[in-house]
Amino acid sequence: xxxxxxxxxxxxxxxxxxxxxxLMYLQFALAEEFRALSAENFLRQERIMPLRGRILASDGTxxxxxxxxxxxxxRGGEILNWERIRFSLGLTGDPRPPDPNNARERLEGAAxxxxxxxxxxxxxxxxxxxxxxxxxxRQRVERTYPTNLAAHVVGYTTEADPWRFPGHALxxxxxxxxxxxxxxxxxxxxxxxxxxxxxxxxTVLNRRTILPARPGQDVTxxxxxxxxxxxxxxxxxxxxxxxxxxxSRGLPPESVVRGAIIALNPQTGDxxxxxxxxxxxxxxxxxxxxxxEQITALLNDSVxxxxxxxxxxxxxxxxxxxxxxxxxxxxxxFIAPGSRxxxxxxxxxxxxxxxxxxxxxxxxxxxxxxxxxxCNTFFWNAIAGTAGWTVGWAPxxxxxxxxxxxxxxxxxxxxxxxxxxxxxxxxxxxxxxxxGHPWRPGDTLNIAIGQGDMLATPLQVAxxxxxxxxxxxxxxxxxxxxxxxxxxxxxxxxxxxxxWRTLQEGLRMLFTDFxxxxxxGPRVFPINVAGKTGTAQNPRGDGYFHAWFMGYGPIENPxxxxxxxxxxxGSSATVAxxxxxxxxxxxxxxxx
Numbered sequence: 001x002x003x004x005x006x007x008x009x010x011x012x013x014x015x016x017x018x019x020x021x022x023l024m025y026l027q028f029a030l031a032e033e034f035r036a037l038s039a040e041n042f043l044r045q046e047r048i049m050p051l052r053g054r055i056l057a058s059d060g061t062x063x064x065x066x067x068x069x070x071x072x073x074x075r076g077g078e079i080l081n082w083e084r085i086r087f088s089l090g091l092t093g094d095p096r097p098p099d100p101n102n103a104r105e106r107l108e109g110a111a112x113x114x115x116x117x118x119x120x121x122x123x124x125x126x127x128x129x130x131x132x133x134x135x136x137x138r139q140r141v142e143r144t145y146p147t148n149l150a151a152h153v154v155g156y157t158t159e160a161d162p163w164r165f166p167g168h169a170l171x172x173x174x175x176x177x178x179x180x181x182x183x184x185x186x187x188x189x190x191x192x193x194x195x196x197x198x199x200x201x202x203t204v205l206n207r208r209t210i211l212p213a214r215p216g217q218d219v220t221x222x223x224x225x226x227x228x229x230x231x232x233x234x235x236x237x238x239x240x241x242x243x244x245x246x247x248s249r250g251l252p253p254e255s256v257v258r259g260a261i262i263a264l265n266p267q268t269g270d271x272x273x274x275x276x277x278x279x280x281x282x283x284x285x286x287x288x289x290x291x292x293e294q295i296t297a298l299l300n301d302s303v304x305x306x307x308x309x310x311x312x313x314x315x316x317x318x319x320x321x322x323x324x325x326x327x328x329x330x331x332x333x334f335i336a337p338g339s340r341x342x343x344x345x346x347x348x349x350x351x352x353x354x355x356x357x358x359x360x361x362x363x364x365x366x367x368x369x370x371x372x373x374x375c376n377t378f379f380w381n382a383i384a385g386t387a388g389w390t391v392g393w394a395p396x397x398x399x400x401x402x403x404x405x406x407x408x409x410x411x412x413x414x415x416x417x418x419x420x421x422x423x424x425x426x427x428x429x430x431x432x433x434x435x436g437h438p439w440r441p442g443d444t445l446n447i448a449i450g451q452g453d454m455l456a457t458p459l460q461v462a463x464x465x466x467x468x469x470x471x472x473x474x475x476x477x478x479x480x481x482x483x484x485x486x487x488x489x490x491x492x493x494x495x496x497x498x499x500w501r502t503l504q505e506g507l508r509m510l511f512t513d514f515x516x517x518x519x520x521g522p523r524v525f526p527i528n529v530a531g532k533t534g535t536a537q538n539p540r541g542d543g544y545f546h547a548w549f550m551g552y553g554p555i556e557n558p559x560x561x562x563x564x565x566x567x568x569x570g571s572s573a574t575v576a577x578x579x580x581x582x583x584x585x586x587x588x589x590x591x592x
Contacts, residue, residue, distance in 0.1 A: 046196050047169050048209065049141060050189030053216030055154055055179060057225045058270075058481055062146055063154050064180065069142040069288065070117045072125065073110040074098075077134045085128050085135075088121055089114045104161065107170055110136075115288040143173055143180075145282040149228050152309035153221075153274050153417070153479065155180035156282040176285065177307065179219065179479070182416040186483055189216035217484040222270035227587060231261040231273035234583035238566060241578050245570030249543040256304055259547075259566040260311040260458045261583060266466035266552060266561045269475035269490035271415070274459075276310045310567060312420040314455040318534030318572075319374045320548050321450030323468060323503055324404050326367045326379075330499040332399040334386045337502045340364040341382050343375040347445075354380060354445060357535070371506025372514050374533060379448050390441045393428040397444050401425050406495050408463045408474065409456055415479040423460055426453035451537060462563040465532075465550040468507065469558040471500040507532055508555060516573065519592075520551075520581050526590045529553035531580070533572035544568040549576035553584065560587060 055064035072089070076097035079085070086092075095113045098105040105111050113135075117125065122137070129135040143157045155178020160168035168174060169191070175181035192213030197206040235257050243253040256278050263273040284294050298306055329335045343362040347354045356362075356377045370378035383389050386396045404410060410425030424430075426447060431439045434453070446452030459477060467474040476491040507530035511521045520529055531551025538546055547569035552561040562580055569575040585592050 044196050044198060045210075046194050046207075048192035048194050048211075048213040049169070049172055050191055050213040051141065051215040052143065052157070052173050052189065053187040054218045055187075056218060056220045057149070057223050057228075058221060059225065060220075061149075061225045063149060063221070063223075063225075064282075065144050065146060066141050067144050069115070069140050070122055071112050071138045071140065071288070072114040072117060072129070073108070073136050073138045074113045075110045075134045075136075079134055080132055081128045085125065088124060088128075089117070103163065104170065110138075112289075116142075140171060141173065142288065143286040145286075147225065148279075148281055148283070149225055149232070150221075150223055150274060151279045151282050152178060152276040152307075152311070152419075153223065154178050154282065155182075156285040158285060177419060178309070179221075179416050182418045183219055183480075183483075186219060187216040190214035219480060220482040221479055222272065222481045223274070223479070224272045227263055227272040228275060230583060230586045231263055231275035232277070232279065234564075234579055234586065235259055235261055235275055235277040237582060238569070238575065238579040241575045242566060242569050245574050246543075248574075249570070251543050254568075257566065257569075258304060258310065259564070259569060260309075261565075261579075262311055262458050262462040262563045263583070263587070264462055264466060264477055264561050266469045266475060266558050269466075269477050270481070271462075271477050271479050272560075274311045274479070276308070278304050278306045280306050309417065309419050310565065311458050312415075312417055314421040314423040314457050315546055315565070315567070316452075316536040316538065317450040317454060317456040317461055318536035318546065318548050319376075319450055320461050320464070320532050320534040320550050321404075321454060321456070322371055322374065322379060322448075323464065323507075323532060324407055324409070325400060325448045326371055326503060326506065327407075327497060327499065328396070328400040328403040329379075329382055330367065330502065331403065331497050332396065334396055334399070335367065335382050337368075337499060338366055339382070340366050341370075341378050341385070343370065343373065344377045344381075347377045347380040347384075349380075349384070349441060349445070352442070368502055368506040368509055369513070371503065371532065372509035376449050380445055383444060383448055389444060393439050394444070397439065397447075400444075400447065401427065404454070407467060409454075409460055413459055413463060413477055415459070415477060417479070420459065421455075421457055423457055424453060424455040450534060458563045458565045461548070461550050461565075462561060465552055465563065466558075466561040467495055468500070468503055469530075469552040469561055471504070472497050504530065504555075507551070516577060519573075519577050520584075525581065525585070525592050527553050527584070527588055528555040529584065530555050531577075533577060535572045538568070540568055543570065545570055545572075547572040547576040549580045551580060551584075560584065 052066055054062055057063055074095045096111055098111045100106055156176055157173040157180050158176050160172040160174045161170055165174050175184045193211040195208045195210050238257050246253050259277055261275045264271045280298055284291055343365045345356050345359040365375055365378050388394045389396050404425045410423055412420050412422045428439045443452055447454040463477055472495045474493045474495050478490045480488045510516050510531055529551055531549060534548030536546035547566040549564040549572055552558045564576045564580045566575050581592055
């Protein structure tokens with residue numbers, strides 16, 4: 001018996017020794033590991049989204065802001081007081097549990113019962129959801145656009161997800177167009193981190209910030225909200241001009257104006273207004289719940305292309321480009337300021353007849369008259385008088401394209417808009433690539449009047465007219481006045497040239513010596529202004545011309561430069577000029 005007892009006791013002691021040893025190993029050797037695992041059961045680190053910087057107009061008017069939105073979230077399972085909650089929120093039916101096939105709901109572990117709860121309901125809902133692990137109120141930052149001014153310039157944001165926006169967390173606000181996208185890194189800020197204590201259901205018990213988020217910087221624009229509003233109204237009110245032109249041609253009317261107006265101060269480069277029509281409500285993209293049908297209609301709009309910022313899209317600049325052609329002829333020594341060439345109804349070369357905008361002979365004109373009268377054949381006859389113009393990439397073609405580059409064509413100005421196009425200044429090489437043949441004389445005749453391979457944005461045309469207004473001083477247009485407290489300066493460049501006065505005289509004479517004087521001449525308009533029209537042919541066909549106008553005033557001390565562009569608007573004289581008159585009259589507060 002004593003032998004069996006001793007054996008039994010030895011066995012028990014051995015088992016106890018094993019248990020004690022194992023316990024000591026767990027208690028001491030693995031203590032830190034288990035402590036960490038235990039902490040993970042109730043502590044987690046969360047990302048703090050930074051507050052996005054605001055976008056302000058030049059006078060401090062808020063164009064893009066943030067608001068705290070509160071949503072009611074549901075994890076699934078039993079809900080107490082559901083009838084009261086449902087009644088207070090105006091809901092019907094029972095809540096839907098999180099969908100495991102929905103990536104957002106799978107990540108958050110909850111579905112949204114109600115978006116954007118009204119502020120006066122929040123205290124009652126906090127009381128009704130208290131102690132309910134299946135319900136909680138979630139706060140998030142929502143982007144708002146209080147004025148909806150300059151929608152294409154400001155742009156809009158969307159909520160990020162890690163699949164479409166690598167490097168961003170779920171719910172981050174990411175710019176999708178306009179300055180919201182172009183200044184994303186400035187506006188977004190730097191995320192922070194918080195240590196959050198939760199229970200077994202994930203309900204937050206306590207939160208401690210361990211790294212504060214750094215908010216994005218506010219951005220102040222040069223946009224004047226009053227001038228912007230005037231520009232947008234002038235564009236909308238151009239519809240009767242467009243439809244009157246359509247009626248005169250026997251064409252069907254339009255229901256909406258498609259175009260742009262840019263107004264800037266040539267002395268400073270400040271863009272006071274950049275309007276594009278038709279416009280849209282940016283809040284549609286940021287409001288929750290999202291109006292899916294309206295957003296889809298905007299994104300798939302293949303008729304009006306509402307989201308297109310026409311102020312920075314590239315089009316044929318038409319006769320506005322004749323100022324560059326005239327400058328190239330003068331500065332290159334191809335003609336003298338007093339040289340006169342026939343303004344005939346047609347110009348014939350190599351058996352092909354090229355036509356002026358008006359039939360018949362309009363006399364021998366100098367370059368000033370040709371600019372004011374927009375005479376195609378003057379420029380063609382002047383080019384025909386230069387040596388070797390019919391042979392390949394002739395000296396005049398080289399001079400013209402180099403002059404266009406000096407005026408800022410063929411390159412993005414860089415105002416912060418990712419949608420801005422560079423336009424196009426043709427080269428001999430690009431002609432071979434696009435057309436499959438070397439440069440031809442007909443190409444020269446086309447680009448001389450702003451057609452063919454020449455493309456420019458209304459913003460580039462605005463820079464051109466500002467440079468002409470200041471006699472060769474090119475002040476780079478700017479949209480951004482300051483980032484935070486740091487001002488953003490405009491670059492000033494002197495464009496070489498000696499014949500600025502001749503070009504300015506041609507711009508002035510449009511309103512003193514030709515029919516446009518009845519619209520904005522000194523006898524009918526109280527401010528002395530100068531300008532140039534342009535009517536661009538395009539693939540849509542005859543009558544659906546792009547209507548251009550660029551101008552500035554007062555002539556004595558230019559403080560305003562304006563470009564009006566109406567896509568498929570018709571004649572510049574009957575559409576773009578009266579639109580510009582209406583805007584400039586409203587800007588100066590005068591009656592034509």
